[in-house]
Amino acid sequence: MSAQPENQTRPRRRWLRLTAALLCFGMLGTAGGVWLGWQRYMGQGPLTADTAVVIPRGTGVQGIAQRLADAGVIGHPLELVIASRLRGDGAKLRAGEYLFTGGISLKAALDLIISGKVIVHRVTVPEGLTSWQIVERLRAETNLSGDVTAIPADGTLLPETYQYLRDDARADVLARMSADMADALDRLWAERAPDLPLKSKREAVILASIVEKETGVAAERPRVAGVFVNRLRIGMRLQSDPTIIYALSDGRGQIDRDLTRADWKLESPYNTYVVPGLPPGPIANPGFLSLQAVLKPETHRYLYFVADGTGGHAFAETLDDHNRNVVKWRRVRDGE
Incomplete structure (x- = not known):
């Protein structure tokens, strides 16, 4: 077989070299693209400070991606869309309120949304508030939703610190407080x-x-x-100022002045200076320790107590001793 002319073999060699070069560049470009994508997936993200982002129920992958991009968690929505498709877990993304830390990677952001580790909020309800005051406190919690159409009866809610998620209903928190009070009371009563x-x-x-x-x-x-308890046993009036305050405040639990002697003559079933025994209903929502104290009271012979100026009280068995304690308290109060 005769050899091909030189002018025919040279173009073919050039074409082969060009094709090989292009393939090499393509492979390098692909490898570079993969490497760059991996860095965007695993590396530090653009978020500069810890940021909370809410993902509403029913939000799809593209909607989630857009919310994260708008919040600065990721650089572009397409990054999350592609990553979730490659991972195959787009359907596992869960709604809720999430805290994304500064510099969080795309991988960590996806892992967080899949984990469902949402932000947990807390509301603390102090002991001794009326139900009206508790409802007002819940209304002030902007992360809760819904209004309260009816104020629960006083004494039916257990003061405590309650956890909730964003957009939980206020009525649901009240229902938990009511259930906790019933459970605590059942246990202590037994x-x-x-x-x-x-x-x-x-x-x-x-x-x-x-x-x-x-x-x-x-x-x-x-x-x-x-x-x-000692007073109830002997039929002595309870003579408790807070019961009068409850009556004067229409059940809201506080007034903007001190009690007067005229107040002690108030015509009300809650005036324990006039009406013997217990008032007709609770004047607040007591905490667990007060419930426990009433059902397991200290055994003693005291019938009186008055403030002692230190935050506590001085106790007495007789009226004479009590009157002396009152004189001491007034001296402390007046700075004598």
């Missing part, structure tokens, strides 16, 4: 001391609400409860 002058769980809550408002010192509550 373990109550014998021979208490309390006929029902409701009476226990009524007395506990008075104890709650009389002292903020936890260690004193069983002793204060013991004073009221």
Whole structure:
């Protein structure tokens, strides 16, 4: 076979060299693209500070990608769309409110949304608030949703710190508080001391609400409860100022002035200076410790107590001793 002319073989060689070069460049470009994509997926993201992002229910992958891009979590929505498709877990992305840390990678952002580790909010309800005050506190929680159409009865809600998620309903939080109060009361009632002058769980809550408002010192509550239990046993009036305040405030639990002597003559079933026994209902929502104190009160012979100027109270068995304690308190109050 005769050799091909030189002018025919040279173009073919050039074409082969060009094709090989293009293939090499293509392979390098592909490798570079893969490397760059991997860096965008695993490397530090553009977010400069911790940021909360809400993903509403029903939001698809593209909607999630757009929200994260708008918040600066990722550079472009397409990054998350492509990454989720390559991972095959787009259907696993979950709605909720998430906290993305500064510099979070695309991979970590996807992992977080799939994990469902949403932001947990908390609302603390102090002991001794009326139900109206508790509802107002929940209304002030902007991360909760829905309004409260009816104020729960006083004494039916357990003060505590409650966790919730963004857009949880206020009514649902109240329902949890009510269930917790019922559970706590059932448990404490079953373990109550014998021979208490309390006929029902409701009476226990009524007395506990008075104890709650009389002292903020936890260690004193069983002793204060013991004073009221002693009074109930001998038919002595409870004479508790907080019950009058409750009546004067129309159940809202506070007034903007001190009580006067005229207030002690108020015609109200809640005036325990006039009406014997317990008032007709709780004057607040007592906490667990006050409920426990009433159902397991301290055993003593005290019938009186008055503030001692240190945040606590001075207790007395007789009226004479009590009057002396009152004189001491007035001196402390007046700075003498």
